[in-house]
Amino acid sequence: MKINKEKEVNTEIHKKRTGKIHKKNETKIDNKSMTTRAGRSVTSVGKMAESAITENVEGGENIDGAFEATGIAIRPVKGAISEGNRIRKKIRTSKLQKEVAGKRIRKKASNKGKELAKKPAKNASKNVTKKTSKKVAKDTTKEVTKEGTKLAVKTGTTVAGSAAGPEGTLIGMAAGEAVGMKIENTFYRAEQKSRMMKYFMDKLKPGDEQNDSIFKLAGSLIKNKMVYMIKQVASLLAPLVVPILIVVMVATGIVFAIIAVLYNSPFAIFLPPLESGDTIQTVTTQYVSEFNQEIQTLVDEHKDADEGRKVYVDYEGMNSEPSNYYDIMCVYMVKYGYENTATKMNEANKQNLKAVFDDMCKYTTENVTDKKGKKKKKYLEVRITLKSYTEMSEQYQFDEERKETLNQLMSACITSNPSGSQTGGSQLSGLQGSLTPQEITSITDKITNQAQKTVASFVLSKVGYPYSQNLRNSGKAFDCSSLAYYAWKSAGIDIAFGGSTTAAAEAEGLKGKTFKEKDIQPGDLIFYNYTTNGRYKNISHVGIYVGNGKMVEAVDEAHGVCLGNYHNGGLVMICRPGK
Incomplete structure (x- = not known):
C-alpha cells in the first residue's frame, strides 16, 4: 500500500474582526x-x-x-x-x-x-x-x-x-x-x-x-373670583390710569405749593386755619374785649369824679363805638406774615400780635370839670386813641409794596364784613354807589345858584370813589371832610380852619354861618356828632346836601362815596359857606 505524504496545511488563526481593536473615528458633535x-x-x-x-x-x-x-x-x-x-x-x-x-x-x-x-x-x-x-x-x-x-x-x-x-x-x-x-x-x-x-x-x-360648609366654600370661591377680575381689570386699565394719576399728582403738587406760599404771606388771613384752637380772629377779639372791659371799668368806677366818660381822641367817622379791629389784624399780617405762617397762633405769634395791638390801642385818664352856668361837674375822661392802618403804615415805615398789600387787605376785610364797621346804623338808607351822567344832570338842573350847582356837580361826580383817610388829598379817594373841602374849593371857597380840614375844624370855621334844618339848600354842609372825640362840639362827620331830600357823603371803606337819603341822627349844625 502506497502511503502518500500528507499535504502540509498551513493553518492561520485569525482574530475575529469584530474583536480587533480599531481606533475610534472622531465624530463631530452636533450642538443642536x-x-x-x-x-x-x-x-x-x-x-x-x-x-x-x-x-x-x-x-x-x-x-x-x-x-x-x-x-x-x-x-x-x-x-x-x-x-x-x-x-x-x-x-x-x-x-x-x-x-x-x-x-x-x-x-x-x-x-x-x-x-x-x-x-x-x-x-x-x-x-x-x-x-x-x-x-x-x-x-x-x-x-x-x-x-x-x-x-x-x-x-x-x-x-x-x-x-x-x-x-x-x-x-x-x-x-x-x-x-x-x-x-x-x-x-x-x-x-x-x-x-x-x-x-x-x-x-x-x-x-x-x-x-x-357649602356657604363658606361659595364665599371663598366668589371672593377669589372677584379678586381675579379686579386684577385683570386693573391690568388692562393701568396704561390709561397711570398717566392720569401722574397728571393729577403733578397738579396736586402745584396746588399744594401755591397754598404753602399763600400760608406764608399776609393773605393767609383769608385761608382756613391750619389747626384747631386759637386763630388770629379769636385772639384779636380777646385783646379788644379785654381792652374795652378795662376802659369800661374805669368809666363805671370814675374815682374822684362825678361821672366817667369815654373820649375817642381825634376820631373822625360815623361809628358810635369806634373800632380798629380789622386794622390791627391787617397791620399784624403785613408786619409778620411774610415768609412766616402768621395765622398760626403759637406763643411767639400771640406775642407779636399783642405788640401790634398795644401800639394801636392806648388810653389815658384825665379829670375834667365842665361848667354850665353856676353848676360844675367833674368828669373822669378815659381818653382812647385807636390808630388806623394808615397811621401804622407810616409808624412802621412800610415800603410801597407792603403799603399796597395793607390797602388790599383792608379793602377785602371791610368789603366782606360791612357790618363789622358798625357804620351809620339805620340812618343810612337808599345808598347808591354809582350814577350816570343823566342822573347827575337831572339833579343839578334844578339848582339855580352857580356856586351851589358847582359844589353839587363835584360831589355827585365822585359817587363811587373809594373811602380813604390815607389818600384823602390824592384826588383818587376821599374821606368825609376832604370831600366837603374839595367840593367847595371847586367853587372857589376855602373852608379849612386853623390849617386843618377835619370835619370839626371846618365846622368851627363856619360857626357863624349856620342855618336851620328847614332852610337847608344844595351845597350846605351837615355836621354830625357820633361820639366824644375831644374836637369842636365833638363833631366827627360831615355830609353835603344836594337837594330833593338827598345828600352825598364819604361813608367808610366798605361803602365809599355814596348818594343817599338825608338823615339827622346825631345832627349838630348845618352851615352854608360863602354866605
Whole structure:
C-alpha cells in the first residue's frame, strides 16, 4: 500500500474582526442635537418628578396646576423667539446671531426646567403627611409661577432685543405682560381647586370634626373670583390710569405749593386755619374785649369824679363805638406774615400780635370839670386813641409794596364784613354807589345858584370813589371832610380852619354861618356828632346836601362815596359857606 505524504496545511488563526481593536473615528458633535437631547432629558426628568409628586403627595391636583404654569411660562418664550427671528430677517441679522440667541435661550430654559423639576420633587420626598403636602403644593405653585414669569419676561426681552434693538425690547415686554396674565389665570384656577379640595377633605372627616360648609366654600370661591377680575381689570386699565394719576399728582403738587406760599404771606388771613384752637380772629377779639372791659371799668368806677366818660381822641367817622379791629389784624399780617405762617397762633405769634395791638390801642385818664352856668361837674375822661392802618403804615415805615398789600387787605376785610364797621346804623338808607351822567344832570338842573350847582356837580361826580383817610388829598379817594373841602374849593371857597380840614375844624370855621334844618339848600354842609372825640362840639362827620331830600357823603371803606337819603341822627349844625 502506497502511503502518500500528507499535504502540509498551513493553518492561520485569525482574530475575529469584530474583536480587533480599531481606533475610534472622531465624530463631530452636533450642538443642536445635543441641545435637543438635553431638552428631552429635562422634559423626562420633569415628568418623572411630576409623577412622583402626584402619586405620593396628597393635593396633587394643585401641583398639576404648577406644572401647567411652568408650561405656560415656557411657551411664550418660544413665541418670543419666533417673533425675534422674524424681526432678525427683516433687518438682515446674520445666521450666526440667530444660532447664538437660540442656544442661549434653550440653555436658560433647560437650566430653569431642571431647577423647577428638582425643587418640588425634593420637597415632596421629605414631606408625605397630609398637612405638609398641602403646604408643599401651595409653595410649589407660587414658586413655579414666580420663576416662570421672570424667565418669560427676561428671555423674551433678551431674544427680541438682540434681534431688533428697541423694537425687540418692546416685543419682549409685551410677551412678559401676556405671560403674567396667563400665569395669573392659572394661579387663580389652582386656588379655586385647592379650596374645593379643602372642602371635600373636610367632608371626609367625622361629622363632629367638620368645620367647613357649602356657604363658606361659595364665599371663598366668589371672593377669589372677584379678586381675579379686579386684577385683570386693573391690568388692562393701568396704561390709561397711570398717566392720569401722574397728571393729577403733578397738579396736586402745584396746588399744594401755591397754598404753602399763600400760608406764608399776609393773605393767609383769608385761608382756613391750619389747626384747631386759637386763630388770629379769636385772639384779636380777646385783646379788644379785654381792652374795652378795662376802659369800661374805669368809666363805671370814675374815682374822684362825678361821672366817667369815654373820649375817642381825634376820631373822625360815623361809628358810635369806634373800632380798629380789622386794622390791627391787617397791620399784624403785613408786619409778620411774610415768609412766616402768621395765622398760626403759637406763643411767639400771640406775642407779636399783642405788640401790634398795644401800639394801636392806648388810653389815658384825665379829670375834667365842665361848667354850665353856676353848676360844675367833674368828669373822669378815659381818653382812647385807636390808630388806623394808615397811621401804622407810616409808624412802621412800610415800603410801597407792603403799603399796597395793607390797602388790599383792608379793602377785602371791610368789603366782606360791612357790618363789622358798625357804620351809620339805620340812618343810612337808599345808598347808591354809582350814577350816570343823566342822573347827575337831572339833579343839578334844578339848582339855580352857580356856586351851589358847582359844589353839587363835584360831589355827585365822585359817587363811587373809594373811602380813604390815607389818600384823602390824592384826588383818587376821599374821606368825609376832604370831600366837603374839595367840593367847595371847586367853587372857589376855602373852608379849612386853623390849617386843618377835619370835619370839626371846618365846622368851627363856619360857626357863624349856620342855618336851620328847614332852610337847608344844595351845597350846605351837615355836621354830625357820633361820639366824644375831644374836637369842636365833638363833631366827627360831615355830609353835603344836594337837594330833593338827598345828600352825598364819604361813608367808610366798605361803602365809599355814596348818594343817599338825608338823615339827622346825631345832627349838630348845618352851615352854608360863602354866605
